[in-house]
Amino acid sequence: xxxxxxxxxxxxxxxxxxxxxxxxxxxxxxxxxxxxxxxxxxxxxxxxxxxxxxxxxxxxxxxxxxxxxxxxxxxxxxxxxxxxxxxxxxxxxxxxxxxxxxxxxxxxxxxxxxxxxxxxxxxxxxxxxxxxxxxxxxxxxxxxxxxxxxxxxxxxxxxxxxxxxxxxxxxxxxxxxxxxxxxxxxxxxxxxxxxxxxxxxxxxxxxxxxxxxxxxxxxxxxxxxxxxxxxxxxxxxxxxxxxxxxxxxxxxxxxxxxxxxxxxxxxxxxxxxxxxxxxxxxxxxxxxxxxxxxxxxxxxxxxxxxxxxxxxxxxxxxxxxxxxxxxxxxxxxx
Amino acid sequence: xxxxxxxxxxxxxxxxxxxxxxxxxxxxxxxxxxxxxxxxxxxxxxxxxxxxxxxxxxxxxxxxxxxxxxxxxxxxxxxxxxxxxxxxxxxxxxxxxxxxxxxxxxxxxxxxxxxxxxxxxxxxxxxxxxxxxxxxxxxxxxxxxxxxxxxxxxxxxxxxxxxxxxxxxxxxxxxxxxxxxxxxxxxxxxxxxxxxxxxxxxxxxxxxxxxxxxxxxxxxxxxxxxxxxxxxxxxxxxxxxxxxxxxxxxxxxxxxxxxxxxxxxxxxxxxxxxxxxxxxxxxxxxxxxxxxxxxxxxxxxxxxxxxxxxxxxxxxxxxxxxxxxxxxxxxxxxxxxxxxxxxxxxxxxxxxxxxxxxxxxxxxxxxxxxxxxxxxxxxxxxxxxxxxxxxxxxxxxxxxxxxxxxxxxxxxxxxxxxxxxxxxxxxxxxxxxxxxxxxxxxxxxxxxxxxxxxxxxxxxxxxxxxxxxxxxxxxxxxxxxxxxxxxxxxxxxxxxxxxxxxxxxxxx
Numbered sequence: 001x002x003x004x005x006x007x008x009x010x011x012x013x014x015x016x017x018x019x020x021x022x023x024x025x026x027x028x029x030x031x032x033x034x035x036x037x038x039x040x041x042x043x044x045x046x047x048x049x050x051x052x053x054x055x056x057x058x059x060x061x062x063x064x065x066x067x068x069x070x071x072x073x074x075x076x077x078x079x080x081x082x083x084x085x086x087x088x089x090x091x092x093x094x095x096x097x098x099x100x101x102x103x104x105x106x107x108x109x110x111x112x113x114x115x116x117x118x119x120x121x122x123x124x125x126x127x128x129x130x131x132x133x134x135x136x137x138x139x140x141x142x143x144x145x146x147x148x149x150x151x152x153x154x155x156x157x158x159x160x161x162x163x164x165x166x167x168x169x170x171x172x173x174x175x176x177x178x179x180x181x182x183x184x185x186x187x188x189x190x191x192x193x194x195x196x197x198x199x200x201x202x203x204x205x206x207x208x209x210x211x212x213x214x215x216x217x218x219x220x221x222x223x224x225x226x227x228x229x230x231x232x233x234x235x236x237x238x239x240x241x242x243x244x245x246x247x248x249x250x251x252x253x254x255x256x257x258x259x260x261x262x263x264x265x266x267x268x269x270x271x272x273x274x275x276x277x278x279x280x281x282x283x284x285x286x287x288x289x290x291x292x293x294x295x296x297x298x299x300x301x302x303x304x305x306x307x308x309x310x311x312x313x314x315x316x317x318x319x320x321x322x323x324x325x326x327x328x329x330x331x332x333x334x
Numbered sequence: 335x336x337x338x339x340x341x342x343x344x345x346x347x348x349x350x351x352x353x354x355x356x357x358x359x360x361x362x363x364x365x366x367x368x369x370x371x372x373x374x375x376x377x378x379x380x381x382x383x384x385x386x387x388x389x390x391x392x393x394x395x396x397x398x399x400x401x402x403x404x405x406x407x408x409x410x411x412x413x414x415x416x417x418x419x420x421x422x423x424x425x426x427x428x429x430x431x432x433x434x435x436x437x438x439x440x441x442x443x444x445x446x447x448x449x450x451x452x453x454x455x456x457x458x459x460x461x462x463x464x465x466x467x468x469x470x471x472x473x474x475x476x477x478x479x480x481x482x483x484x485x486x487x488x489x490x491x492x493x494x495x496x497x498x499x500x501x502x503x504x505x506x507x508x509x510x511x512x513x514x515x516x517x518x519x520x521x522x523x524x525x526x527x528x529x530x531x532x533x534x535x536x537x538x539x540x541x542x543x544x545x546x547x548x549x550x551x552x553x554x555x556x557x558x559x560x561x562x563x564x565x566x567x568x569x570x571x572x573x574x575x576x577x578x579x580x581x582x583x584x585x586x587x588x589x590x591x592x593x594x595x596x597x598x599x600x601x602x603x604x605x606x607x608x609x610x611x612x613x614x615x616x617x618x619x620x621x622x623x624x625x626x627x628x629x630x631x632x633x634x635x636x637x638x639x640x641x642x643x644x645x646x647x648x649x650x651x652x653x654x655x656x657x658x659x660x661x662x663x664x665x666x667x668x669x670x671x672x673x674x675x676x677x678x679x680x681x682x683x684x685x686x687x688x689x690x691x692x693x694x695x696x697x698x699x700x701x702x703x704x705x706x707x708x709x710x711x712x713x714x715x716x717x718x719x720x721x722x723x724x725x726x727x728x729x730x731x732x733x734x735x736x737x738x739x740x741x742x743x744x745x746x747x748x749x750x751x752x753x754x755x756x757x758x759x760x761x762x763x764x765x766x767x768x769x770x771x772x773x774x775x776x777x778x779x780x781x782x783x784x785x786x787x788x789x790x791x792x793x794x795x796x797x798x799x800x801x802x803x804x805x806x807x808x809x810x811x812x813x814x815x816x817x818x819x820x821x822x823x824x825x826x827x828x829x830x831x832x833x834x835x836x837x838x839x840x841x842x
Contacts, residue, residue, distance in 0.1 A: 202701055202702055203696070203699075203700045203701050203702055204692045204693065204695075204696045204700040204701075204702060205700055206702075207685060207692060207702060208692070210678075210681065211678045211681060211685070211689060214678040214680045215674070215675075215677065215678040215679065215680075217674065217675050218675055218676055218677055218678050218689075219678065219689065220637070220656075220657055221635070221637055221657050221667060221669060221675050221676065222661070222689045222690040222744065223657045223658045223660065223661025223662070223666075223690050223748070224657075224689070224690070224692075225656070225658045281678075281680050281681075282680070
C-alpha cells in the first residue's frame with residue numbers, strides 16, 4: 001500500500017490512511033463545521049454556558065457510547081446499555097437511600113451490578129452461543145422490568161445522600177479555574193474515555209477485543225480462551241454502564257426507573273458516526289467521543305435555532321445514514 | 335451417432351498457471367463418461383468451461399455437431415448442458431418445486447404465483463426420472479441423496495441433454511449411492527449423456543462406460559471403464575515423472591514418542607484413527623479430498639469435538655477439549671485456510687505473531703509491552719525471512735507464503751513441539767513453497783514432531799519420514815517414507831473403500 005522501508009514504522013500520514021483515521025477525521029471536520037454553522041446562525045450558540053450545556057448533555061450518552069464501542073469492536077452489539085444504566089442507578093438508589101449506606105458503597109454497588117449484568121450477557125453470548133443481538137435484547141427487557149420492580153415503579157431520590165448530586169453537577173475544574181466551570185460529569189466522561197482508550201490500545205484485553213472482531217476463529221485456534229475474553233469485554237462494558245448510571249442519577253438527583261429505553265440506540269449511533277465498524281475489528285474511543293459530541297451539538301444547535309423537537313430527531317437519523325454512507329464510499333475506494 | 339459434446343484442443347490460463355493444455359473430451363448420448371484425475375488436475379476447470387462459467391482461451395467445442403460459443407451459464411443451459419456442483423445450491427427453506435423453478439415460476443395475472451402449475455410441472459419431471467417425491471416437501475427435510483435428486487430434476491427442467499456431476503457421492507452413504515445410480519441409469523436409458531467426476535474407483539466400475547484421465551491440466555487418455563484394471567487408471571493419474579526428491583529419513587528408533595493418538599472417533603468423519611509421531615519425525619497425511627485428514631487434525635487440536643479416543647503427549651494422557659488445552663500441551667495447528675482460521679488479517683504482523691502468547695508480553699495487570707513484542711516480531715521476521723515492510727504491516731497485504739510464515743512464527747514463539755500443518759503450501763508460489771519445505775525439515779531436525787497434511791503427493795513424498803493414508807475417515811495404512819514407497823502405493827490406499835466393496839481388478 002504505502003512504500004516504506006523495512007525498518008521504519010509507517011509515517012503518520014500513512015497511518016492515518018491505513019487505520020481508518022479517515023472517518024474520524026471526517027467526523028471531526030463535520031463537528032467543526034456544525035459548530036461554525038450554528039454559531040453563525042445564532043449568537044447564543046457559542047456562549048460558554050451553552051458549550052457547557054452541550055458537554056453536560058454529552059456526558060451520559062458519551063459514557064454509554066464508550067461501553068458500546070468496546071462491544072461493537074468485538075463484532076457484537078449491546079442493546080442493553082440504556083436499561084442497564086437505569087438498573088445501576090436504581091441499585092445505587094436502593095443502597096444509598098433505602099439502606100442508608102455511605103456514598104462510596106453506593107457507587108461501587110452500581111458499578112458492580114453493571115459488571116455482573118455485563119457478565120450475564122457475556123455468558124449468554126459466549127457460553128450459550130446466543131447471538132449478541134438477541135441476548136442483549138433479552139437483557140434490555142429484563143433490566144427494564146427489574147428496575148421497575150425493585151423501585152416499585154417510583155423514582156428514588158438521593159436527598160439523604162449529601163454530595164451525590166455533586167458527582168455530576170459539581171465542578172472540580174471550576175474550583176481551580178473559575179473561568180472554566182466544566183462539570184464533573186464531563187470530567188468523568190473524559191477519564192472513562194481515556195481509560196477505555198488505554199485498555200484498547202495497550203492491554204491484552206484490548207488486543208483480544210480487536211482480534212475477536214477481526215477473526216474470532218483464528219483467535220480461538222491460536223489457543224486463546226475466546227469465551228473468557230468475550231465475557232470480560234461485556235463485563236467491562238457493563239461496569240462502564242454502571243458509571244453512566246451514577247452520572248445520570250446524580251444529574252437528576254434521583255433514579256428514574258422508567259428512563260433508559262432509547263439510550264442504547266443513541267449510543268450505537270454515536271459509535272457508528274465515530275467510524276467504528278459494526279462488523280467488528282475496527283474502531284476508536286476518540287471517534288466515539290466525537291460522534292457523541294456531534295449528536296449533542298446537533299440537538300442543542302437545532303434547539304437554539306428553535307427547530308421543533310420532532311424535526312431534530314429526523315435530522316439525527318439522516319446524519320447517521322450520511323455518516324455511514326460516507327464511510328462506505330471511502331472504503332469502496334480503498 | 336453424433337456426439338453430444340466434442341471438445342478439442344481446449345486451452346485455459348489463469349494468472350501464473352497454465353490450467354488446461356490442449357485438452358480433448360467427448361461425450362455420446364446415453365453414456366456415462368467418468369473424468370478422473372488428482373486434485374488440481376483440471377477436471378473442474380474443464381467442466382466449468384463446458385458449462386459456460388469460465389471462457390476458454392483456445393480450442394473448439396461442438397454441441398450436437400455444431401460449433402458452440404458458451405459465453406455464460408445461460409448459453410450453456412440453452413444448449414442443454416446442466417451442471418450439478420459438489421456443494422448443493424438449494425434453498426433449504428423452500429419446497430422442492432419452488433427450488434426447481436426458482437426464477438421461472440409460472441404466474442397468474444397481477445404477478446400472483448401459480449403454485450398448482452408449479453407443483454404439477456415438478457411432478458412431471460419426477461415421473462421422467464422415475465422418482466417418487468412430493469413437490470411440496472421442504473428441501474431442508476430431505477436426505478442429501480434426495481436433495482441431489484432435486485438438483486438433477488432442476489437441471490433436467492432446463493431440458494438438459496448433458497449432465498455434469500461433480501463428485502455427486504461425496505456426502506452419500508452406500509444406500510444413497512445406490513439410489514443415485516438408479517436415477518443415473520434411468521437418465522442414460524433416455525439418452526442423456528452424463529459426465530461423472532469422482533475419485534472413487536469402485537463407483538467408476540459400477541456406473542461408467544468410459545473413463546478419461548487428466549493430469550496436471552493435460553489429457554492423458556480415454557479408456558473403456560469395464561475392461562481397464564484400476565491399477566492402470568491410478569498409474570495414469572499419478573504418472574508424472576517420479577523424479578521428485580524424497581525425504582532423507584533419519585534414524586528415529588531411539589527417539590521419544592511425542593504424540594500418540596489412539597482410537598480417535600467421530601461419527602462417519604473419523605473412524606478409529608490411531609497413530610504416533612516421534613520427536614524429530616515428519617509424518618505425512620495423504621488422502622483425497624474429504625478423506626478426513628483435516629477433521630483428525632482439528633479433533634486432536636480440540637477445535638472440533640470428538641466422540642472418543644485418547645491423546646497422549648510425551649506419554650501422558652492429555653484431556654483436550656478446546657484449542658487452549660492443546661496449546662498448553664504444546665500442540666500447534668496451522669489450518670489449511672489461513673485467511674479464515676489462521677490469521678487476523680486486518681491486524682498487523684506483530685500482533686499476529688504474538689497472538690498465541692500475549693500473556694508473555696503483558697504485566698500482571700494485562701498491560702502489553704509493545705517494545706518486547708516489536709523485538710520478538712523483528713526477530714522472527716529475520717529468522718524466517720518474512721518479507722514485509724515492517725512489523726506494523728497488516729498481514730492481509732502480505733503474499734501467501736509470507737502469511738504462512740507469520741503463522742509459523744506464531745507457533746514457534748509459543749514453543750510448540752508438536753506442529754500440525756494442514757496444506758502448508760496451498761496457494762503459495764513455487765519459490766516460497768520450497769522455502770516452507772526447508773523450514774519444516776529444519777523444524778523436525780530441531781526435535782519437533784511434525785504432521786503434514788497435503789493433497790499434493792510430491793509434497794508428501796518430499797517431506798515425510800512416514801506416510802499415513804486416509805480414506806473416508808479411516809486410516810487405511812501407514813507407509814514408510816523415502817524411495818521404497820511409490821505414489822501408486824499411496825493412491826491405492828487412498829481409494830481403498832470398505833474391503834467388502836473392493837471391485838475386481840483392484841489388486842496389483
